[in-house]
Amino acid sequence: MHASVGHGDLEILDRVGGGDAFAAGLVAGLLRGAPLPEALDLGVASGALAMTTPGDAARGRLADVHAAAALRPAAIAW
DSSP: OOOOOOOTTSOOOOOTTHHHHHHHHHHHHHHTTOOHHHHHHHHHHHHHHHTTSSSSOOOOOHHHHHHHHTTOOOOOOO
């Protein structure tokens, strides 16, 4: 079992696209050779960040997803 970091401090504006963003983060992590726990963290962070913008056209940067996965402040520019 793997427990990812929480992202309760993010303001959720719209849940549309959160699952797609999770899948994208997970797959991107795996394709880059990340171990499964790290890829899961990237998926969770990507999904969480995607829900901070209205609609389903969020465009986050990989550096922001890595920062969120590591619980570092990210300069999120959507």
